[in-house]
Amino acid sequence: MATVTVRYIVNDVDASIDFYCRHLGFHEQMHPAPSFAMLLRGDLRLVLSAPSGRGGGGQSMPDGTPPSPGGWNRFSLEVSDLEVTVESLRSAGVRFRNEIVNGVGGRQIIVEGPSGNPVELFEPASG
Numbered sequence: 001m002a003t004v005t006v007r008y009i010v011n012d013v014d015a016s017i018d019f020y021c022r023h024l025g026f027h028e029q030m031h032p033a034p035s036f037a038m039l040l041r042g043d044l045r046l047v048l049s050a051p052s053g054r055g056g057g058g059q060s061m062p063d064g065t066p067p068s069p070g071g072w073n074r075f076s077l078e079v080s081d082l083e084v085t086v087e088s089l090r091s092a093g094v095r096f097r098n099e100i101v102n103g104v105g106g107r108q109i110i111v112e113g114p115s116g117n118p119v120e121l122f123e124p125a126s127g
Contacts, residue, residue, distance in 0.1 A: 004045065005044075005046075007048075008115070009057070009058065009115070010069050010113070013031070013037050014034075017048065019094075019114050020039050021039065022092075023092060024119065025077075026039040027039065027040055035050040035056075036048065044075065046075075069113075069115035071117075074118040074120050076120040078124065086109055086121070094112075095111070097110040097112055108120050109121050
């Protein structure tokens with residue numbers, strides 16, 4: 001069972017399933033409706049919801065504000081070789097928000113899913 005669950009609002013659940021499974025190592029746990037899916041990668045459960053009037057995570061707020069993808073909040077996936085991972089994703093046509101950044105704890109880059117939701121790829125500093 002996953003220990004952490006993150007929900008992303010997406011424009012197209014099917015395109016997002018394909019992206020997260022093909023490029024980032026998730027696998028589909030369930031996809032019971034066009035507007036909802038649950039993916040897994042280790043201890044991370046990624047819930048995908050499309051904006052809809054059917055309730056659940058895609059439902060508008062009480063003031064009528066609809067959910068929308070994007071923003072800067074993100075989850076981070078650890079990779080063993082950031083350069084190789086980035087090269088592979090770039091050759092597959094995946095979009096990035098930035099170039100590799102060297103930080104105090106390691107190196108990272110932000111990749112964008114098909115709806116513009118960010119995912120940080122992180123290579124920890126050695127030692």
